[in-house]
Amino acid sequence: MSLLGPAEIRDLADALDLQPTKKLGQNFVVDGNTVRKIVRTASVSEGEHVVEVGPGLGSLTLGLLEADARVTAIEIDKRLAEQLPHTVEAMQPGAPLQVISADALRVEGVPGEPTALVANLPYNVSVPVLLHLLEVVPSLASALVMVQAEVGHRLAAAPGSRVYGSPSVKAAWYGTWSIAGTISRQVFWPVPNVDSVLVGFRRGELPGTEEERRATFALVDAAFGQRRKMLRQALADALGGSAAASARLEAAGVDPTARGEQLTVGDFLRVARA
Known part of the structure; x- marks a missing residue:
């Protein structure tokens, strides 16, 4: 037996x-x-280096190792981080596992240049963890994460969608996102009171520099902080007043009377550059 079941958990x-x-x-x-x-x-391949966040008791970790991946697991709970190598050694002796006992929001990189992120992400910090790891681990070319359904649909949303928001725009900076499946509540212990989905990611070419990313994300935060307002109003504080915001938006080819939910990440970047 190479995976954990309910009794073992x-x-x-x-x-x-x-x-x-x-x-x-x-x-x-x-x-x-x-x-x-x-x-x-x-689509984990043999020998691929996968990073996992929040491995917990090791259910998914063992599944990744069973597929002959190399796994680096980041776990904030010290008890779980200390136990995981023992669980893996008992069930899959010699499997290639490295455990980092840390808060994933505070790591500054992951050794060994992992190419994929596969994780059942903690629901309360799923978006911040994703954005942080994509920023500090540029070797990540793909991801498949299990998140709360509402969060997953936001990540994969297109401009104009009812659920399109700040997470949608920021996630799009790094690549493309799509819903890859649904997960029943009944496969969890304890059973959550929300639905879960799998969200897939493929990294694309970054549209701008790190300085431009920070400037773009600041505009995104301002726009969605007052999402019901027109951009010339929502961005007024960030851009030196309503008139200055209108001028900047027009210079970027963006309608000052539009709202943030209508803009792509490329649109926000043009405003940052204008």
Whole structure:
């Protein structure tokens, strides 16, 4: 047996005196078929270096290792970080695993240039973790993450969509996103009160420099901080007043009476450059 089932998950949790917490977004996958579905959908190849965030008790970690990937797992809970190598060694002796005991929002890189991110992300920090890792681990060419359905649809949304927002624009800076599947609530312990989806990512060529990214993201935050307002009003504070904002928007070829939800990341970048 190379994967964890419900009984093994409960036994591990009892041994660690672990009660999953909402604070850390801990909902553990207890179904091996779901784990294999995630790995299969991620198209993990033999020998590929995969980074996983929030491995928890190791359900997905073991699935990735079963597919002959090399895994670097980042875990904020020290008890889980210390236990994971023992679990893997007991179930898949010699499997190539590295564990980083840290907050994924604070890491400044991942050794070994991983090319894929595959994770059941903690729901409470899923978007910040994604954006941070895409920024600090430029070797990541693809990702498949399980997130709250509402968050997943925001990440994959196109301009003009009802759920298009700041996360949609910022995520698009790094590449393309799409919904890759749905996950039943019943495969988790504890069972969450929200639905989950798989979101796929493919990195594209970055549209601008790091300085331009920061400037663009600042405009995105301003636009969606007052998303019901026209851009000339929403960006007034950031650009020195309504008149200055209108002039900047017109110089970038953007209608000052438009709203942030109508603009692509390229549109915001043009405003930052104008």
